[in-house]
Amino acid sequence: MKFGFAVSILSAALLLAPLAGRADPPINKVYEAYCVQCHGLKRNGTGINMPALSVRPRDHTDTKGMGDTPDDELFKAIKEGGLAVNKSGLMPAWGSVLTDPQITEMVKYLREVCHCGAKAG
Amino acid sequence: MKHLIVAAAVLAASGVGVVRADAFELASSCAACHALTKPTDTSMERAFARKGPDLWYAGSKFKAEWLTAWLQDPKPIRPAGYPFFANLKEGTDHDEVDASKLTPHPKLAKADAEAASAALMALTAPDLVSAGGYKGDASSARMGAMAFTKLRGCASCHSGEGGQGGLSGPELTDAGARLQADFVVAYTADPQRFDPHVSMPTQKLSDQDLQRLAGYLATLGSGDK
Numbered sequence: 001m002k003f004g005f006a007v008s009i010l011s012a013a014l015l016l017a018p019l020a021g022r023a024d025p026p027i028n029k030v031y032e033a034y035c036v037q038c039h040g041l042k043r044n045g046t047g048i049n050m051p052a053l054s055v056r057p058r059d060h061t062d063t064k065g066m067g068d069t070p071d072d073e074l075f076k077a078i079k080e081g082g083l084a085v086n087k088s089g090l091m092p093a094w095g096s097v098l099t100d101p102q103i104t105e106m107v108k109y110l111r112e113v114c115h116c117g118a119k120a121g
Numbered sequence: 122m123k124h125l126i127v128a129a130a131v132l133a134a135s136g137v138g139v140v141r142a143d144a145f146e147l148a149s150s151c152a153a154c155h156a157l158t159k160p161t162d163t164s165m166e167r168a169f170a171r172k173g174p175d176l177w178y179a180g181s182k183f184k185a186e187w188l189t190a191w192l193q194d195p196k197p198i199r200p201a202g203y204p205f206f207a208n209l210k211e212g213t214d215h216d217e218v219d220a221s222k223l224t225p226h227p228k229l230a231k232a233d234a235e236a237a238s239a240a241l242m243a244l245t246a247p248d249l250v251s252a253g254g255y256k257g258d259a260s261s262a263r264m265g266a267m268a269f270t271k272l273r274g275c276a277s278c279h280s281g282e283g284g285q286g287g288l289s290g291p292e293l294t295d296a297g298a299r300l301q302a303d304f305v306v307a308y309t310a311d312p313q314r315f316d317p318h319v320s321m322p323t324q325k326l327s328d329q330d331l332q333r334l335a336g337y338l339a340t341l342g343s344g345d346k
Binding site: 046 | 162164165166167169201204205206209210211212214215216217218271272273274276277278280285286287288289311312313317318319320322323324325
């Protein structure tokens with residue numbers, strides 16, 4: 001009887017668990033929700049907002065340019081915005097929306113998009 | 122997804138009390154796409170799957186007169202629909218809105234619009250929007266325009282005066298008629314307090330910036346509309 005009760009409590013806990021701790025969407029979906037509006041579906045800086053921007057957004061498929069940018073600079077640009085890395089202030093700071101682990105994952109994802117390794121920082 | 126809709130409907134049930142029995146059924150009609158109570162599921166997944174913006178703080182956001190009129194003639198506010206990232210396609214020079222994916226907002230009859238508007242205006246969030254947050258210095262509007270279009274980059278995502286600006290965010294061409302200035306100040310200061318995963322990130326704006334921006338937006342569309 002006691003065992004049965006314990007099992008039902010445990011089952012209830014397991015049923016509730018996924019809601020409480022739902023995993024974040026895959027990083028490419030995170031990119032689509034936040035980055036695509038400027039960096040574009042092609043990831044090359046041609047997002048839907050491009051015509052309204054005075055500075056063209058970074059082309060994430062640019063193997064050379066992205067390859068010359070170290071991981072920590074990409075991390076900082078995403079977290080603190082373009083101005084923090086002496087780039088355009090039109091790149092906002094995403095630190096309020098993305099967690100540090102997500103930004104780290106995003107940097108890794110950008111390396112896949114650019115087909116480039118990180119330059120030693 | 123189904124679970125979300127059911128959850129939204131259940132959550133919305135608590136808001137039914139604000140609607141008269143003979144009035145428009147806010148819960149069943151609006152809750153299919155809009156959260157009418159603060160979501161308990163704060164995951165990114167839930168945020169990405171939304172079909173419409175949350176309205177649980179609608180009474181602290183909109184101007185009642187505008188809301189009643191808009192529900193009867195719901196002209197799109199978001200050029201790329203909601204969420205914008207679900208309605209994009211690649212274009213020749215840059216991405217474009219895929220108009221085939223846009224769903225028009227239901228149009229309500231006058232009595233329903235009035236009832237829905239009254240019920241929505243009862244959904245206030247005084248802990249998020251402080252009365253008097255906008256100090257009301259309209260002379261700052263010119264500086265606000267500069268901040269909006271250039272200095273703070275708002276126009277990257279939002280269109281302002283004359284429809285100039287980006288397409289991913291809601292249009293602000295009639296912001297003065299649509300939005301309470303106190304809301305503009307509070308939301309712009311920290312959108313994540315309202316909506317943790319919304320695609321407008323919190324910028325470090327000074328109170329002067331916020332006042333100027335709110336002053337500018339208050340001038341838009343508030344004249345002859």
